[in-house]
Amino acid sequence: MTGLAIKSMKLYSRVERIHTQLRDAGIAETGPIPLDVLSRFDQYHYDGVAAVEEGIARLRLGPHCRVLDVGSGLGGPARLIAGRAGCRVTALELQPDLHEVGTLLTARVGLADIVNHCQGDILDGAPGEFDALFAWLVFLHIPKRAHLYARCREALRPGGTMYVEDYFERGALTNEERGMLAKKVYCRHLPRLDGLRRDLDRAGFARVEIEDVTAFWTELVTERAETWRADREREVALHGEEVFAELDDFYSSVARLFQGGNLGGMRLVACRR
Numbered sequence: 001m002t003g004l005a006i007k008s009m010k011l012y013s014r015v016e017r018i019h020t021q022l023r024d025a026g027i028a029e030t031g032p033i034p035l036d037v038l039s040r041f042d043q044y045h046y047d048g049v050a051a052v053e054e055g056i057a058r059l060r061l062g063p064h065c066r067v068l069d070v071g072s073g074l075g076g077p078a079r080l081i082a083g084r085a086g087c088r089v090t091a092l093e094l095q096p097d098l099h100e101v102g103t104l105l106t107a108r109v110g111l112a113d114i115v116n117h118c119q120g121d122i123l124d125g126a127p128g129e130f131d132a133l134f135a136w137l138v139f140l141h142i143p144k145r146a147h148l149y150a151r152c153r154e155a156l157r158p159g160g161t162m163y164v165e166d167y168f169e170r171g172a173l174t175n176e177e178r179g180m181l182a183k184k185v186y187c188r189h190l191p192r193l194d195g196l197r198r199d200l201d202r203a204g205f206a207r208v209e210i211e212d213v214t215a216f217w218t219e220l221v222t223e224r225a226e227t228w229r230a231d232r233e234r235e236v237a238l239h240g241e242e243v244f245a246e247l248d249d250f251y252s253s254v255a256r257l258f259q260g261g262n263l264g265g266m267r268l269v270a271c272r273r
Contacts, residue, residue: 006141009184010247010249012098015101018105020238021040022038025040035080042076043080044074044136045165046165046220046265051136052077053084056081056084059161062086063086065087065088066130067081067089067090071094072098072117073093075103078090078115082115090115090128090130091115122152122155123148126151126154130156130157130160131156131161132160132162133161133162134163135165137167141186146203149199150204156272159271162205162271163268164267165213165266165267166265168265170214170264171261184253206271207270211266212265213266214265214266
């Protein structure tokens with residue numbers, strides 16, 4: 001996986017959007033940003049802040065914990081974990097532009113002392129040993145699953161916990177759906193749940209819990225696509241016609257995929273043996 005190739009997913013192609021959103025919210029170009037304000041715009045995964053708070057509660061995170069956020073994007077989840085739970089968080093992001101903007105935003109929120117941004121690929125290893133590892137909608141981009149799970153295990157201390165929200169193949173994906181996933185979402189491989197459990201066991205994970213959240217995510221992505229299109233006039237005024245069209249295509253494509261019933265969403269928790 002390369003930072004350049006993943007830009008085919010339009011959600012990642014216009015990093016400057018967040019600056020426009022912050023200006024529209026009345027935030028100055030420089031200076032502090034309240035965490036609660038920034039969190040309205042820097043969460044690229046489904047259910048935003050609520051999903052991160054669920055992870056914090058599920059893993060019972062506190063100031064003693066060292067956390068790795070894999071594929072951290074603009075750093076939204078990493079900042080929330082640090083701000084809410086007081087953890088020391090390493091935000092590992094492959095794409096240089098997301099990494100750079102995320103680093104600046106963390107400084108403006110005042111969390112640079114406990115959130116460390118690193119630009120790199122989890123497949124090359126992680127910078128340290130952690131109590132918890134999070135990944136929100138990241139694994140779907142990575143076809144080398146055995147290598148990925150091995151690297152995640154290496155990043156955790158014995159007994160450490162991995163918390164993942166991601167896609168899985170719920171039904172038999174059609175050729176059209178596979179093409180849409182590859183082209184629109186930069187996703188060329190998805191596991192079935194039975195195979196996923198076997199792969200995690202082989203990689204050295206135990207106490208694997210998987211929750212199917214497909215119905216909930218289908219509602220979320222459908223509402224997102226409908227809201228974006230309904231707010232066309234405002235979004236075009238903010239971001240321009242080209243950005244609106246790119247994201248309209250992306251949001252509607254993801255909604256169609258979930259509505260088809262073959263693409264699934266899951267929440268996974270597993271512990272390193």
